[in-house]
Amino acid sequence: MTDVELAIKNGDQKLKAAIATIQETFSYEDTAYHLPISYALTGIPVHDRTTSLDVFSRTKDNPLVASECILAKKTAQEGREASPYTGFIADTIIRKLGYSLVDGSILGLALIVGSPRSAGTAAAICRELQEKYMLTFLAGPVVPSLSSAGVKLGLDYRLIPLGSDALHGVHFVDIIARVAMMFGGVTPGDMHRLLSYAAERAKAIVIVFPGLNNEEIALVDGMRVLGFPILTLGDYSGGAWIQATPEDIVRTGMELKGIRVNVTAIPIPMGCSPAFEGKSIRKEEMYAEFGGGRSPAFELLRMKSPGEIKDGQVTVIGPEIDSMAEGSANPLGIIIEVTGKTMKKDYEPVLERRIHNFVNYGEGSWHVAQRDLIWVRLSKEAVAKGVKIEHIGKLLASKFRMDFPQLLDAVSVTLITDKEKVIAAKKEAELIYDERDARIKGMRDGDVNTYYSCTLCQTFAPNHVCVITPERPALCGAISWLDGKIAFEMSPAGANQPIEKGSVINAQNGEFEGVNRFVKKASHGEVDRCSLYSVMEYPMTCCGCFECIALMLPEVNGIMVVNREFKGLTPSGMSFSTLAGTIGGGAQTPGFAGISKGYILSDRFLQGEGGIERLVWMPAQLKEELKPRLVKILTDQGRPDLFEKIADETKAATIEDLMVYLESVKHPALTMKPLV
Amino acid sequence: MVYDVNFGWSGMISEVILGATKADGGTRRISYRIGGGKTLPFLERKPGSSVPLIAFEICDNPQYWSPIVRNFCGDLVNDCGEWAQAADSVYKADMVRLYLTSTRQRDFSDIASVGKTVETVLSGTSLPLIIEGSNEPKIDSEVFLKCGEAGQGERLLLGTAEAGRYRSIAAAAMAYNHSVIAQSPIDVNLAKQLNILLKEIGVSRDRIIIDPYTGSLGYGFEYSYSAMERIRFSALKGDADLSMPLICSATDTLTVKEVREASPAIQDDIAVQWEFTTGIAAAVAGSEIICVRHPRTIPLLRKAFGSLNTEDSGKGE
Numbered sequence: 001m002t003d004v005e006l007a008i009k010n011g012d013q014k015l016k017a018a019i020a021t022i023q024e025t026f027s028y029e030d031t032a033y034h035l036p037i038s039y040a041l042t043g044i045p046v047h048d049r050t051t052s053l054d055v056f057s058r059t060k061d062n063p064l065v066a067s068e069c070i071l072a073k074k075t076a077q078e079g080r081e082a083s084p085y086t087g088f089i090a091d092t093i094i095r096k097l098g099y100s101l102v103d104g105s106i107l108g109l110a111l112i113v114g115s116p117r118s119a120g121t122a123a124a125i126c127r128e129l130q131e132k133y134m135l136t137f138l139a140g141p142v143v144p145s146l147s148s149a150g151v152k153l154g155l156d157y158r159l160i161p162l163g164s165d166a167l168h169g170v171h172f173v174d175i176i177a178r179v180a181m182m183f184g185g186v187t188p189g190d191m192h193r194l195l196s197y198a199a200e201r202a203k204a205i206v207i208v209f210p211g212l213n214n215e216e217i218a219l220v221d222g223m224r225v226l227g228f229p230i231l232t233l234g235d236y237s238g239g240a241w242i243q244a245t246p247e248d249i250v251r252t253g254m255e256l257k258g259i260r261v262n263v264t265a266i267p268i269p270m271g272c273s274p275a276f277e278g279k280s281i282r283k284e285e286m287y288a289e290f291g292g293g294r295s296p297a298f299e300l301l302r303m304k305s306p307g308e309i310k311d312g313q314v315t316v317i318g319p320e321i322d323s324m325a326e327g328s329a330n331p332l333g334i335i336i337e338v339t340g341k342t343m344k345k346d347y348e349p350v351l352e353r354r355i356h357n358f359v360n361y362g363e364g365s366w367h368v369a370q371r372d373l374i375w376v377r378l379s380k381e382a383v384a385k386g387v388k389i390e391h392i393g394k395l396l397a398s399k400f401r402m403d404f405p406q407l408l409d410a411v412s413v414t415l416i417t418d419k420e421k422v423i424a425a426k427k428e429a430e431l432i433y434d435e436r437d438a439r440i441k442g443m444r445d446g447d448v449n450t451y452y453s454c455t456l457c458q459t460f461a462p463n464h465v466c467v468i469t470p471e472r473p474a475l476c477g478a479i480s481w482l483d484g485k486i487a488f489e490m491s492p493a494g495a496n497q498p499i500e501k502g503s504v505i506n507a508q509n510g511e512f513e514g515v516n517r518f519v520k521k522a523s524h525g526e527v528d529r530c531s532l533y534s535v536m537e538y539p540m541t542c543c544g545c546f547e548c549i550a551l552m553l554p555e556v557n558g559i560m561v562v563n564r565e566f567k568g569l570t571p572s573g574m575s576f577s578t579l580a581g582t583i584g585g586g587a588q589t590p591g592f593a594g595i596s597k598g599y600i601l602s603d604r605f606l607q608g609e610g611g612i613e614r615l616v617w618m619p620a621q622l623k624e625e626l627k628p629r630l631v632k633i634l635t636d637q638g639r640p641d642l643f644e645k646i647a648d649e650t651k652a653a654t655i656e657d658l659m660v661y662l663e664s665v666k667h668p669a670l671t672m673k674p675l676v
Numbered sequence: 677m678v679y680d681v682n683f684g685w686s687g688m689i690s691e692v693i694l695g696a697t698k699a700d701g702g703t704r705r706i707s708y709r710i711g712g713g714k715t716l717p718f719l720e721r722k723p724g725s726s727v728p729l730i731a732f733e734i735c736d737n738p739q740y741w742s743p744i745v746r747n748f749c750g751d752l753v754n755d756c757g758e759w760a761q762a763a764d765s766v767y768k769a770d771m772v773r774l775y776l777t778s779t780r781q782r783d784f785s786d787i788a789s790v791g792k793t794v795e796t797v798l799s800g801t802s803l804p805l806i807i808e809g810s811n812e813p814k815i816d817s818e819v820f821l822k823c824g825e826a827g828q829g830e831r832l833l834l835g836t837a838e839a840g841r842y843r844s845i846a847a848a849a850m851a852y853n854h855s856v857i858a859q860s861p862i863d864v865n866l867a868k869q870l871n872i873l874l875k876e877i878g879v880s881r882d883r884i885i886i887d888p889y890t891g892s893l894g895y896g897f898e899y900s901y902s903a904m905e906r907i908r909f910s911a912l913k914g915d916a917d918l919s920m921p922l923i924c925s926a927t928d929t930l931t932v933k934e935v936r937e938a939s940p941a942i943q944d945d946i947a948v949q950w951e952f953t954t955g956i957a958a959a960v961a962g963s964e965i966i967c968v969r970h971p972r973t974i975p976l977l978r979k980a981f982g983s984l985n986t987e988d989s990g991k992g993e
Contacts, residue, residue, distance in 0.1 A: 095851045095852070096821065096851070098847070099821055099847040099848065100847070102851070102877060102878065103817050103821075103843045103846075103847040104843045105817055182850075182851065183851070185880070273839070462864070462865070524909070524910050524913045524914070524915055525686075525914065
């Protein structure tokens with residue numbers, strides 16, 4: 001057993017002494033990058049004693065730099081090692097290697113150094129690396145050991161013998177340094193960029209067999225700064241090296257570095273591509289539907305602990321599509337369970353929202369809305385091709401793994417079509433939705449300077465921009481300010497971007513200079529101004545996913561709200577779906593706004609129009625749903641009677657009835673400042 | 677009356693350099709810097725508003741080419757080096773676009789020949805080149821590697837990346853310092869998505885040219901026009917992921933019914949008119965490169981561009 005810490009200490013000293021003895025000049029042929037590690041780190045071409053020592057001290061006595069200089073000097077003195085050893089590899093070959101990495105025909109790089117106790121073990125590890133599309137470099141006695149076990153070496157076999165001792169392992173790093181300069185846009189001397197490239201983009205792991213001397217241990221340990229995991233089979237102790245068994249060493253290394261054998265084709269009998277995302281399935285084309293107010297349905301994504309779920313498992317509880325009648329509405333529960341080392345509970349709602357996109361990717365599956373409001377359809381054409389409920393699960397399991405390879409290690413999907421079970425599971429899901437909503441409760445718009453955007457729906461509504469504030473969730477109700485913040489952390493180039501709200505233009509309407517600037521850009525110049533709290537002046541654009549629509553009723557000087565679940569006509573003379581068709585698609589329509597249910601409960605609701613006193617009508621079901629929370633809010637504001645003054649379809653179905661009703665209860669909206 | 681031809685737009689089309697001269701490490705006699713526009717084409721006459729480039733398309737296996745062009749060009753079609761030379765010195769194109777149609781043969785495996793063909797065309801003309809690689813995902817990796825390698829230093833334009841298959845072509849461009857054509861099926865959102873995918877893999881914005889997919893006049897060109905319009909408007913309004921120059925190649929024009937079934941005496945005329953009319957419309961929509969297959973279309977396009985608000989001074993480096 002070798003103590004790594006102690007060895008590094010000694011090794012660093014020996015390297016320092018060795019680099020100090022360099023007198024001669026040296027250089028590699030066939031490269032434009034001099035000594036690539038030194039050049040990438042400092043921008044200095046090293047060819048002699050002075051430059052070696054200069055770079056060594058600039059890099060704070062870095063063992064990689066020392067080893068690189070020492071090996072270059074040694075190679076110049078003693079000549080290149082004989083075949084099969086490659087020694088320093090020319091730029092033209094590195095270019096091809098880089099090509100294969102970008103191209104995806106190589107998934108990652110591995111370095112194996114040292115002297116394996118058993119040739120068979122080393123051979124098995126190499127075979128596994130080959131099977132997993134890794135390109136493996138070898139340095140030291142592992143090379144003859146593999147040859148003795150009959151393992152074929154060379155580029156064609158993705159096993160490249162660099163040299164006869166572990167010092168040649170430094171070539172592994174010079175290769176990565178050159179790939180970073182050739183492909184990663186790293187300019188020589190930009191040390192910070194190089195390190196972040198190596199850590200984030202270079203998919204490299206190191207496996208260490210026994211027998212390394214102190215300098216070699218210092219060299220290998222020096223690679224940790226590049227973010228490469230150093231794995232051993234228990235021959236070394238201490239330090240930050242990772243212990244593994246021969247069976248799991250490759251898998252562990254690849255997992256640590258996030259190298260995955262990609263899911264490239266989803267095994268389902270329908271196409272799956274963003275190209276199908278915008279296509280809806282009309283009633284005549286539909287085989288079966290789920291939710292949408294016609295049957296109970298919900299979706300939920302939950303995090304589990306590692307090992308609790310089996311990756312790729314899809315379970316259908318209840319009847320399959322073949323026992324559902326054509327044109328029928330059926331219950332559906334979509335439960336996705338995920339695990340992942342970097343996964344956080346906070347990410348759940350953000351990932352859950354992706355179910356919407358993924359189901360729409362299917363050629364013949366369609367999805368709108370969210371949570372317990374979802375509405376899913378399968379087309380006749382897809383069902384005729386053999387698509388089953390199970391395949392939606394497979395699509396979801398594969399797409400989550402494909403799109404979040406860094407975040408998720410395992411994804412399993414349960415689809416429930418049994419009515420009783422859907423209803424029971426939906427109750428549980430609703431508790432989780434409430435918990436999520438509670439987490440953001442209490443935060444005020446004034447408490448933060450940064451809001452978040454959501455442009456997820458631009459595939460449908462190319463100029464739509466949601467602005468998400470603590471008190472105004474995305475109009476779909478599925479993404480809160482916190483979710484926007486987390487989504488931005490997870491994917492900094494994604495659909496949720498931070499918006500500095502900037503100076504106030506109109507406090508009452510919630511118009512901010514920074515928000516306007518962002519919205520103008522994100523709407524491709526279509527929308528110049530956006531009031532966060534007004535329905536009448538520059539309201540936010542609407543995609544089509546809104547939970548509710550707020551619209552003015554000039555006849556009664558008030559504003560009504562209708563939710564997606566309400567199927568009847570509203571006092572405006574239009575149904576929800578007619579209204580939705582009128583205001584969606586990314587347009588800004590003064591007098592109309594798409595909103596979430598949560599926003600109705602906020603103090604900012606209708607602030608531009610004078611607040612909640614403007615609210616004259618809501619469907620009874622929505623009123624009932626909001627009642628406990630809304631009554632409390634109104635009581636706190638000292639007007640508990642307002643709740644009963646808000647009409648619903650049982651009290652007033654038409655605008656005439658509404659006028660009569662509002663007069664009879666003396667609704668405050670009637671005496672407010674005229675809306676128009 | 678004076679109009680504001682910028683309409684308050686803030687975006688600019690990114691500039692892409694095609695071809696490398698000796699000074700830049702290549703062997704081309706000219707290189708082009710395309711893009712840079714801040715408004716729609718032909719609206720204003722001022723130095724720097726460049727004329728669209730005309731690329732002449734050739735191939736290395738004429739079996740897959742229009743018989744109209746085969747008849748017109750004669751024996752040239754059997755030697756892509758000489759054909760490229762004619763495109764340059766006789767037909768007076770600005771660029772040559774080589775389609776490696778040989779790779780379309782069933783079970784094609786002679787990858788080495790790809791490199792030789794590219795070299796032949798490079799020595800046949802000193803104009804900047806566009807190279808169209810394989811049409812078959814299975815051989816993409818090897819074919820694009822060869823194309824990239826054979827044209828190293830020449831700053832080629834490589835085609836064609838699509839959403840499902842862009843990695844090899846991106847890799848070839850990054851490894852050997854070329855640019856790529858990113859094609860999407862007449863859809864502004866897919867065009868944007870592909871550009872983002874290319875960006876994520878590491879291809880920089882000044883290395884991408886958008887091919888919106890060009891239908892032939894009378895056979896869907898209006899859809900292409902509309903997609904191009906939306907792409908260009910988005911770019912000018914500041915969407916950096918759509919701000920690349922456009923390339924159009926209405927390859928279907930020579931196979932539409934009216935051209936195919938025209939009487940032999942006027943078939944060339946009809947073909948040229950069809951190609952010309954589609955090409956000029958694509959240029960008006962904003963395309964920076966117009967590709968044609970009939971040699972006689974080139975002077976017509978050039979004359980038309982000259983009569984619009986353009987300055988020849990913007991071309992060439």
